[in-house]
Amino acid sequence: MSKLNAHHMHKSMSTTTQSTPGKQLHIAIARNDWPTAKSIIEKYKSIAGSAKNSSGSTPLMMAANGKCGKNNKLLLELLLVDGNGGKESAAERNKRVSFMLEYALFRCTICRIH
Numbered sequence: 268m269s270k271l272n273a274h275h276m277h278k279s280m281s282t283t284t285q286s287t288p289g290k291q292l293h294i295a296i297a298r299n300d301w302p303t304a305k306s307i308i309e310k311y312k313s314i315a316g317s318a319k320n321s322s323g324s325t326p327l328m329m330a331a332n333g334k335c336g337k338n339n340k341l342l343l344e345l346l347l348v349d350g351n352g353g354k355e356s357a358a359e360r361n362k363r364v365s366f367m368l369e370y371a372l373f374r375c376t377i378c379r380i381h
Contacts, residue, residue: 288307288310288314288315289311289314289319290320291303291307292307292318293320295307296335296342297329297334299334299336301335301336301341304326304342308346308352309345312351313352316355317352317355317356317359325353326352326356327347327353327357328356330342330343
């Protein structure tokens with residue numbers, strides 16, 4: 268393999284394995300690493316703060332479930348600062364829940380009619 272091909276291969280592999288700010292934040296929260304989580308949120312704001320993991324959880328959901336240990340309160344407060352992604356995540360979830368409730372009520376109404 269030529270040096271040029273080896274360099275290109277290495278570059279493309281490192282690009283595909285690089286972690287996004289959102290993934291980095293999820294990892295920091297899962298590891299209970301408050302300083303790293305804080306740094307990522309302050310640097311990337313909602314890009315990281317509203318990112319979903321492979322399970323569909325946002326950092327706000329992880330914090331609400333106690334994933335950052337004694338620093339959960341600090342994490343929640345930081346995520347809920349305007350522009351950091353927490354409020355946007357909560358609003359999106361509320362829309363989905365409202366839609367599901369309305370749909371369920373609609374279905375119940377239809378069932379009663381027939």
